């Protein structure tokens with residue numbers, strides 16, 4: 001089976017399993033797990049913040065960030081195709097009591113400073129006030145596009161001028177940094193907090209990091225407890241996370257594989273392939289005359305897995321557990337699967 005559904009399907013390698021077995025542990029709710037403490041220091045260093053917090057999932061990291069940055073009733077500016085808006089079960093409303101104001105980030109999923117200016121709400125007797133701007137990089141729903149530094153800087157600046165904190169959903173922010181060929185800190189320095197996943201392209205079995213200033217992370221630690229995310233001898237899962245942070249440079253291989261895959265799929269009849277910037281390849285299938293689910297079923301019969309991504313689109317995602325060889329074997333199978 002060549003599994004191209006998501007980079008979340010990566011399995012921990014031997015080194016991660018050994019690191020897990022050998023990890024020094026303690027009770028992290030007491031702050032006594034040396035492995036988690038090391039991971040939190042390393043992660044903060046990696047993204048250039050004062051501190052970081054280990055969280056079980058990216059979703060929890062985003063939700064904690066929104067909870068900490070805002071007061072209930074405030075508005076959050078979110079991009080209308082963003083994960084935090086579309087795929088977190090309305091959590092901003094449920095966990096943080098926020099009213100969301102979705103902005104159309106266009107083809108690349110990034111709002112403009114003008115949109116922030118016009119959608120910003122100043123608090124008064126009647127109006128709740130804007131409490132947060134969320135950005136996403138890479139932007140998953142737009143096809144893993146890497147948002148340019150200038151675009152982030154401009155929109156973050158528009159928020160900062162209005163004292164609105166900016167949270168970055170950077171589930172794949174290292175993919176963005178690799179694609180843009182900049183240190184990740186060039187991206188993160190424009191925001192007040194960032195969440196990134198260890199469990200996607202970096203290959204850890206579990207976990208994400210929520211990073212920001214010292215005071216923010218202290219409050220985030222309390223919010224994590226509130227959300228039921230205080231963990232005990234969690235060095236067992238933090239140890240693979242530490243290894244995962246060494247895998248950043250390997251993401252380039254995933255990006256190359258995505259380009260090879262996209263080139264191959266561009267030759268498939270009825271496929272409209274979006275040029276990949278990172279490890280995600282979106283393919284419009286309407287011209288094939290098949291529904292996405294029908295295409296996926298035919299792929300599955302030939303041992304290739306992809307994922308549905310809207311009414312006419314499917315998504316392929318490369319990752320460290322698929323090789324160039326796998327990609328080259330997948331292409332003719334997709335061709336065969338979709339030819340009449």
Ligand SMILES: *Cc1c(COP(=O)(O)O)cnc(C)c1O
Pocket residue numbers: 056057058059060062083084136138140169171172197199208
């Ligand atoms: C995967 C993902 C998340 C959430 O991560 P989980 O660990 O699955 O909760 C958040 N944002 C984006 C853009 C993602 O791709």
